[in-house]
Amino acid sequence: MLPAAPSVPGRRQGAAVAMQLLLGSLLPLLVLQSSAALEPISVGIAIGAASALTGFLSSPNFYCRFVECCPGEGAQPNRTALKQVLDEKLFGQHLAKDVILKAVTGFINNPNPKKPLTLSLHGLTGTGKNFVSQIITESIHKAGLKSKYVHLFLSTLHFPHDQQIQMYKDQLQKWIRGNVSACAKSVFIFDEMDKLHPGLIDAIKPFLDYYEQIDGVSYQRAIFVFLSNAGGDVIANVALDFWKSGRAREQIQLKDLEQVLSVNVFNNKHSGLWHSSLIDKNLIDYFIPFLPLEYKHVKMCIREEMNSRSNKIDEEIIQQVADEMMFFPKNERIFSVKGCKTVQTKLDLF
Ligand SMILES: *[C@@H]1O[C@H](CO)[C@@H](O)[C@H](O)[C@H]1NC(C)=O
Numbered sequence: 001m002l003p004a005a006p007s008v009p010g011r012r013q014g015a016a017v018a019m020q021l022l023l024g025s026l027l028p029l030l031v032l033q034s035s036a037a038l039e040p041i042s043v044g045i046a047i048g049a050a051s052a053l054t055g056f057l058s059s060p061n062f063y064c065r066f067v068e069c070c071p072g073e074g075a076q077p078n079r080t081a082l083k084q085v086l087d088e089k090l091f092g093q094h095l096a097k098d099v100i101l102k103a104v105t106g107f108i109n110n111p112n113p114k115k116p117l118t119l120s121l122h123g124l125t126g127t128g129k130n131f132v133s134q135i136i137t138e139s140i141h142k143a144g145l146k147s148k149y150v151h152l153f154l155s156t157l158h159f160p161h162d163q164q165i166q167m168y169k170d171q172l173q174k175w176i177r178g179n180v181s182a183c184a185k186s187v188f189i190f191d192e193m194d195k196l197h198p199g200l201i202d203a204i205k206p207f208l209d210y211y212e213q214i215d216g217v218s219y220q221r222a223i224f225v226f227l228s229n230a231g232g233d234v235i236a237n238v239a240l241d242f243w244k245s246g247r248a249r250e251q252i253q254l255k256d257l258e259q260v261l262s263v264n265v266f267n268n269k270h271s272g273l274w275h276s277s278l279i280d281k282n283l284i285d286y287f288i289p290f291l292p293l294e295y296k297h298v299k300m301c302i303r304e305e306m307n308s309r310s311n312k313i314d315e316e317i318i319q320q321v322a323d324e325m326m327f328f329p330k331n332e333r334i335f336s337v338k339g340c341k342t343v344q345t346k347l348d349l350f
């Protein structure tokens with residue numbers, strides 16, 4: 001009649017077993033206790049149940065439901081979900097979409113990465129770089145940018161004074177060391193790379209390199225993302241050439257851009273990566289170009305924004321908002337100057 005009690009009270013079982021035991025043994029125990037005095041067998045069950053309960057409560061499965069935990073070795077991003085978000089909400093960026101999907105899932109599924117994943121996102125303002133970095137972080141840490149394992153650095157806010165560069169370098173190294181020690185899968189995002197003091201970023205070079213450990217800490221599972229407007233004009237020129245020769249923008253391939261982009265950024269004093277050893281030593285895994293957005297993409301952004309606000313789509317307003325945006329080059333007016341950046345505020349006016 002009685003379910004078997006654990007043979008050694010106090011031994012911790014798996015959480016699932018613990019729950020079964022708990023449900024199975026508590027009920028008969030309550031009934032038994034009212035009639036019989038404490039017999040050895042029910043005491044045994046009670047101790048077993050109690051220890052099973054503490055085991056369950058202190059197990060990661062339970063704890064991490066309420067408190068954010070660093071993802072374990074086996075945690076994998078949902079590739080389907082990642083692809084779906086990119087398909088539905090990132091417009092006009094076939095290259096970025098492909099590379100991100102491959103790079104991120106490949107890296108996370110690799111049981112033994114040799115170096116941290118380092119991505120450098122380039123393009124004009126409003127083309128989706130920030131959005132993509134948010135999507136990447138959310139696929140690894142549910143809380144996204146709010147996660148305590150995700151660190152966003154803004155050049156103008158965190159590293160504003162040129163004369164304090166040595167202090168910033170020391171601080172940055174200390175932060176990265178501290179945070180990766182706490183969670184191997186930490187994500188570091190450097191926004192406004194083009195406003196970063198040249199040379200500062202080289203302070204993180206040791207962490208991006210092929211070292212198994214540095215002073216007992218392994219950085220191989222961390223992710224570094226750089227965001228930059230630098231190179232945006234080079235990308236726009238390539239996109240314009242394609243347009244002028246009547247080829248579809250979807251025919252632009254990564255190889256048309258990756259090399260020019262890295263050379264351009266390396267030689268640009270205002271890219272944050274000027275003469276950087278990160279490029280010299282090939283420590284940046286992917287240079288990801290974000291193409292300038294066309295009129296139809298801007299309309300997609302407006303439609304998506306409307307949809308997320310009220311679920312009501314008004315094509316007339318979409319067109320009016322899109323017509324308010326500025327486009328370049330002056331004569332052809334093909335690409336949006338600010339991408340989709342001002343869409344939200346413009347929509348507020350309607
Ligand atoms: C992955 O995401 C898809 C689409 O959002 C969802 O249907 C599926 O259940 C998810 N899979 C897992 C294992 O969470």
Ligand SMILES: *[C@@H]1O[C@H](CO)[C@@H](O)[C@H](O)[C@H]1NC(C)=O
Pocket residue numbers: 151152174175176177178179182
């Ligand atoms: C982690 O990084 C943040 C900056 O994002 C910093 O304030 C904090 O001190 C770092 N934590 C450790 C343990 O170094």
